[in-house]
Amino acid sequence: MHGPHILIVGSGSVGRRHARNLATLGCRISCVDPRADRRAELSSEVPTVAGHPHVSEALATHHDLTGVVIGSPPVFHVDQATEALQRGIPVLLEKPISPELQGAVRLERLTETGLAPLLLGYTWRWWEPLRKARDLIEANTIGTLRHVRMVISAHLADWHPWERYQDFFMSSKALGGGALLDESHWIDVMLWLFGRPSWVHADVAKLGQLEIDVDDNVDMSVGYRNGLRVALHLDILGRPHEKTITFLGDHGTLIWRENPNRISVSTETAPGWKDKDFCCERNDMFLAVAREFLDVCARRTSPTCTASDGRRVLEIIEAARTSSSEGRRVSLEGVQLE
Ligand SMILES: NC(=O)c1ccc[n+]([C@@H]2O[C@H](COP(=O)([O-])OP(=O)(O)OC[C@H]3O[C@@H](n4cnc5c(N)ncnc54)[C@H](O)[C@@H]3O)[C@@H](O)[C@H]2O)c1
Numbered sequence: 001m002h003g004p005h006i007l008i009v010g011s012g013s014v015g016r017r018h019a020r021n022l023a024t025l026g027c028r029i030s031c032v033d034p035r036a037d038r039r040a041e042l043s044s045e046v047p048t049v050a051g052h053p054h055v056s057e058a059l060a061t062h063h064d065l066t067g068v069v070i071g072s073p074p075v076f077h078v079d080q081a082t083e084a085l086q087r088g089i090p091v092l093l094e095k096p097i098s099p100e101l102q103g104a105v106r107l108e109r110l111t112e113t114g115l116a117p118l119l120l121g122y123t124w125r126w127w128e129p130l131r132k133a134r135d136l137i138e139a140n141t142i143g144t145l146r147h148v149r150m151v152i153s154a155h156l157a158d159w160h161p162w163e164r165y166q167d168f169f170m171s172s173k174a175l176g177g178g179a180l181l182d183e184s185h186w187i188d189v190m191l192w193l194f195g196r197p198s199w200v201h202a203d204v205a206k207l208g209q210l211e212i213d214v215d216d217n218v219d220m221s222v223g224y225r226n227g228l229r230v231a232l233h234l235d236i237l238g239r240p241h242e243k244t245i246t247f248l249g250d251h252g253t254l255i256w257r258e259n260p261n262r263i264s265v266s267t268e269t270a271p272g273w274k275d276k277d278f279c280c281e282r283n284d285m286f287l288a289v290a291r292e293f294l295d296v297c298a299r300r301t302s303p304t305c306t307a308s309d310g311r312r313v314l315e316i317i318e319a320a321r322t323s324s325s326e327g328r329r330v331s332l333e334g335v336q337l338e
Contacts, residue, residue, distance in 0.1 A: 003027050004297060005064050009055050009080055010072030011035075011042040013160060014094055014121075017283070018069045019046045021290040027066070032058050055080050065089050067297040073169035074176025078103040085115045092293040094121045096184045097310030099176035101318045104311040111307040117296050119289070119303035120310045122188040126288040129278045133245070133256045133263055134193055142249030142267060148194075148230045149246040152186050153238030156210055170236070171212035178214030180204050180317055183234040187313045188305075189245075190222065190230055196312070197222045197230070201329040202320035208237040220320055 003026040008015045011033035019029045023046040030049045031042045039051035052058035059065070068084040069092045070077055078098045081091045097104045097120060111118045124130055137145065157165045169175035170182055190197075202220040210216055216237050222230040243258035252267030261280065264273045295301040319330040 004066035004294060005030065005049065005062065007032065007055075007058055007062065007065050007068045007084075008042065009058075009068060009070045010076075010094075011038040011051075012071065015069070015071035016042050016045055017286055018071060018092070018290060019048075021283070021287050022069070022294075023047070024287075025290055025294060027294070030058060030062060030065075055083060059083060059087055059089075067092060067293060069293070070094055073172075074099050074181060075174065077176075078107045081107055081118060082110055085110055085118065088116050090116045090293070090297045091118045092121060092289070092296075093118055093307075093310075095123075095188070095310065095313075096176070096181050096317075097307060097314060099181055101311070101314040104307070104314040108307040108311045117299075117303050118307050119293050119296050120305040120307060121289055122185055122192075122305050122309065122313075123285045123289055124185050124189055125192055125305055126285040126292075128280050128284070129256060129261060129263055130189065132276070132278075133247070133254060136254060136263070136265065137193070137247060137249075141252070141265060142247060142254050143251030145194075145228055145247055145249050147248040148190075148228070149244075149248075150186050150190070150230065150232045151242055151244045152183050152233065153235045153243075154241040155239045156212070156216070156236040158239070158241070166211050171210070171214065173214045177212070178216070179234045179236045180215050180218045180320060183218070183236075184313050184317060186232060186234060187316045188309065190232065191309070191312055191316070194224060194228060194230070196332065197316075198225045198333055199223045199329050199331045200316060200319040200323055202323040204320055204324040207235075210236070218320065222316075 006022050006027045007030045008019045009032045011031045019042055028049050029046050032052045032055050033039045034053050067090045070080050071094045074096050081093050084091050160168050170177040200222050204215045205217050206215055207217045218234040220232040245256045247254040255264045261278045263276045266273050296303050323330045
């Protein structure tokens with residue numbers, strides 16, 4: 001008997017990664033990409049059952065699919081996920097769920113009809129050091145939180161060294177690129193850690209000289225009803241790259257960093273920094289997502305990151321866009337979010 005049959009839609013960077021991981025976990029892989037060279041590249045890394053230029057053709061051809069993984073540019077996410085779900089096939093959808101709130105709401109409603117489960121790939125939720133940071137904060141290690149500063153910075157030209165950044169979907173508004181949408185991981189992490197905020201004040205801008213028609217810099221100030229403030233900075237301009245979250249509490253400070261892979265804690269009773277280093281690698285979080293997806297496909301578990309989580313992120317994105325274009329704080333109070 002064969003292993004699960006997974007269709008990878010979008011055979012680019014993340015699609016190939018999911019294909020490699022799922023093949024390691026015993027899956028048979030088919031793939032979709034309009035580009036023949038991308039299909040060939042994926043097939044050179046993992047044995048494939050078949051490759052197709054279009055998702056509709058692939059879905060009509062294979063009647064034994066266990067699941068569909070969607071790693072195409074964001075503008076295609078909602079329609080491709082809809083096509084798979086309507087055939088009753090579970091979906092692992094890469095983030096963001098859609099470039100626009102409307103699409104996210106549409107897909108959320110479809111998942112609520114129970115056709116098939118959808119797992120959303122806000123993969124940093126599966127990153128062990130961030131989970132540990134969350135546990136430490138919940139255990140009151142640094143007391144009541146007052147301020148959180150998130151700094152996420154990585155120069156776009158470094159992301160895909162094998163192609164011109166100008167040709168990458170990230171450079172294109174029409175395909176769903178830009179810092180706000182693509183780095184929405186960190187909006188998701190904020191919601192995962194603290195829940196729904198009361199207001200958002202944002203500046204979404206193009207500051208640098210990259211040849212792109214999307215935003216490259218986002219500064220967001222977010223307020224919570226309990227007084228907590230989050231300052232979120234996202235850019236695709238910075239070198240060296242940085243991912244840091246600094247949590248300030250009444251009794252101390254906790255800093256999570258991606259590089260070095262570490263959590264540092266300083267408290268009033270134990271001043272100075274106490275470091276905890278981690279040895280996990282970036283692919284580990286994708287492997288964890290792949291394992292969860294196979295459990296979701298087998299109906300052994302329900303998705304821990306859902307279309308509703310993706311819609312909540314899009315709500316913050318829409319509020320940030322409004323705030324930035326109108327130059328005002330946007331209240332989320334009274335807005336039906338849940
Ligand atoms: N969870 C994560 O940490 C993570 C990491 C990387 C990328 N992503 C997400 O995955 C998606 C893809 O990113 P990427 O870096 O792999 O981009 P990519 O450009 O490397 O890959 C996208 C692929 O989709 C193909 N494609 C274009 N139109 C298509 C269509 N209509 N149907 C199927 N395929 C199509 C492109 O030819 C390309 O090969 C984005 O939404 C991105 O945000 C998530």
